[in-house]
Amino acid sequence: MSRTKARAALLQELEEAMRRSSAQGVLYGQTVANVAGIANSDLECMDILYLEGRVTAGRLAEVTGLTTGAITGVVDRLEKAGLVRRERDDADRRKVFIAVVPEAIERLGQFYVPMQQAMERVFGGYSDQELRLLLHFANEGYKGVLAATAALKGLLDTPPEKRPDLKLKKLRRQP
Template sequence: MRRSSAQGVLFGQTVANRVGLSNSDMECLDFVILEGRATAGRLAEVTGLTTGAITGVVDRLEQAGLVRRERDDHDRRKVFIAAVPENTAKIGKFYEHLQRAMLKVWDSYSDAELRLLLRFAMQGYETMLAATEELKTMIEDPKGKRAGAKKPARVP
């Protein structure tokens, strides 16, 4: 699992480098695509990032032409982030060979095995999201400062 996870990160970073974005930006784009469209709050929820960090991500993805902000038809205060399909398709080409290879692998499993793998993957995602939240609380003190930060030297 660790090898697969690490290789997935490296694969994603290679694609991100090619398109001029960070790996985090690319992962957030993937969540937008998976969600169909999402609010900044929903992206923060599914990624474990702060809404402030998500704003920066969306700004960069919008500047790259990969997403657009859309006002809700019923509540003009609500803004959704939606992928721009014609532009995200250009990135998708980098994943086509991987998708074909994975489809071959999945074809070798029974429906029951695929259900087990899906459950395992979903539980792994939920566990990772919870661990990310716990990590954030571990590294910040109640005042919002990072734990373990060096105190400034005293001036004699």
């Protein structure tokens, strides 16, 4: 087998392995939502809040791709569950910041213990240098996926007659 062919095969194998593990990751998130008794989108918003900190309702809509109306419902449920608090911005009183209630981290964190333990076990098999390579890859991968998402969203802004269409259901443009 030629040198380039070997690499091409490696790349393909890598792509499938990434796809498989990523799909399983999605499933883990769904299982968390199911076990925690919380809707999938609600959990996704909690995740965004955990990563980005205190954000506005509009920002949640932007990141999740949901309408602002849907976010109102999400925040209503999360607030009722005591996981977040609405905090009106005094500087701009139209804005509503959503802040995670401190205990919420613990209450949800327990569901990620199996995942953390699994990852500790996996990471344990690598040297510091190898972990740095994985970290570099994770960061580069994040940037790549971010760019790919933006590129894909761009398709929605291209004229429909020039866009490939599956005719599965009516297309929706991002607000």
